[in-house]
Amino acid sequence: MIFRLGNDCSFPNPSFAADDEHGLLAVGGDLSAKRLLTAYSQGIFPWYPYRFSEICWYCPKRRFVIFPREIHVSHSMRTLMRKECYHVTYNMAFEQVIHNCGIADERNVNKYAWLGPHIEEAFTRLYRLGFGFSTEVWEGTRLVGGLYGVVIGKVYMGESMFSLVPSASKLALISLANVLAETDGTLIDCQFETPHLKSMGGRFIPYEKFMGIMRDGFNH
Numbered sequence: 415m416i417f418r419l420g421n422d423c424s425f426p427n428p429s430f431a432a433d434d435e436h437g438l439l440a441v442g443g444d445l446s447a448k449r450l451l452t453a454y455s456q457g458i459f460p461w462y463p464y465r466f467s468e469i470c471w472y473c474p475k476r477r478f479v480i481f482p483r484e485i486h487v488s489h490s491m492r493t494l495m496r497k498e499c500y501h502v503t504y505n506m507a508f509e510q511v512i513h514n515c516g517i518a519d520e521r522n523v524n525k526y527a528w529l530g531p532h533i534e535e536a537f538t539r540l541y542r543l544g545f546g547f548s549t550e551v552w553e554g555t556r557l558v559g560g561l562y563g564v565v566i567g568k569v570y571m572g573e574s575m576f577s578l579v580p581s582a583s584k585l586a587l588i589s590l591a592n593v594l595a596e597t598d599g600t601l602i603d604c605q606f607e608t609p610h611l612k613s614m615g616g617r618f619i620p621y622e623k624f625m626g627i628m629r630d631g632f633n634h
Contacts, residue, residue, distance in 0.1 A: 419443035419471070423452045428473040428621065435606070437474035445469065445536035447543055454566050457624055459573075459605060461528055472605075477624040478616050480602040485591035486615040494581055495588075500551050500558065502589040508541045508548040509534075511560040511576075518576035529574055537573065540564055549586040553579065561586045567631030568600040587614060601627050 417426040419442040431437040439458060443449055453459060453471060462470040487495075515521075516529035540546040541562075547570065551559035559582020561575035570590070575583040591602065603624070604611045 416441060423449040425453060425456060425458055425471065428456055428458060431473040431475060433475065435474060435476075437472050438470060439473045440471040441468050443469055443471070445532060447536075447539050447545075450536060450540060450564070451545065451566070454564050454571055455628070457603075457621060457628065459571065460533075463528055473621070474605065475621045476618045477621060478604045478607040478611065478618055479624065480587075480591065480604060480611065480614065480616050482591040482594040482599055482602060484615045485588055485595075486613065487588055488613075491581060491584055491588065495585065500553055500579075500582065500585060502585065503550045503552065504590075504593065505541075505548055507550045507557060507560070508546055508562060509538055510557055511548040511550055511562045512537055512574070514557065514560065514578075515562065515574035515576045518578070537562065537564070549590045551582045551586050551589075558582045559586055561590065563602075567628060568598060569603060569628055569631055570594060570599060570601065571603045572605065584610075584614065600631055 415430055416438060417440040419440050426440060428439060431439040445460065458471050458473045460469050461472055462468060512534050516534060521527055521529065537546055545564050546562060547565050548562040549560055550557055558579045559577040561572060561583060563573045564571040575586060577583040594602065604616050607616065
């Protein structure tokens with residue numbers, strides 16, 4: 415059953431999400447900060463082709479996550495990091511990162527492109543409210559990679575990443591995981607499995623465990 419959202423910011427019980435890998439739960443609504451924060455606090459997130467008007471809301475019953483202390487750093491990445499070719503910053507160029515995530519590799523010309531102007535505007539609002547968080551990778555003064563997401567309690571909800579040079583997004587993710595590990599961050603929610611994320615330590619956990627971690631973060 416797929417629900418249509420009303421004018422308020424409430425969501426149906428996530429247990430009603432589809433049983434497939436994506437977990438479609440509802441359509442409609444808007445991308446207001448209040449609705450987005452209500453969604454993310456329940457493990458629900460928006461994802462929709464920006465050439466269409468309907469926002470789709472998903473809540474997979476198996477969450478693909480990375481525990482910060484379990485991040486896998488390959489030998490080649492350790493070698494790259496020792497060379498210090500790049501430097502990493504945090505929350506210094508959020509708007510540049512999200513824009514590059516949308517256009518990298520010509521993603522924006524894809525029929526099913528989802529990271530368009532409305533998403534950029536909505537998540538930039540969250541950033542200005544203190545909930546958005548970006549990691550930037552620089553080669554000198556040039557932004558060459560990064561990722562952005564939403565922080566709810568002690569959980570980081572990863573949204574998208576990009577690389578303009580080899581391994582820049584991996585460096586961003588490793589750096590983010592290290593920061594989270596040092597600051598009691600408990601989890602990176604990757605939402606869906608990819609070979610890239612799996613190679614870096616990603617694994618599935620049940621939605622119930624995911625929400626238990628979320629609630630524990632709220633209580634501390």
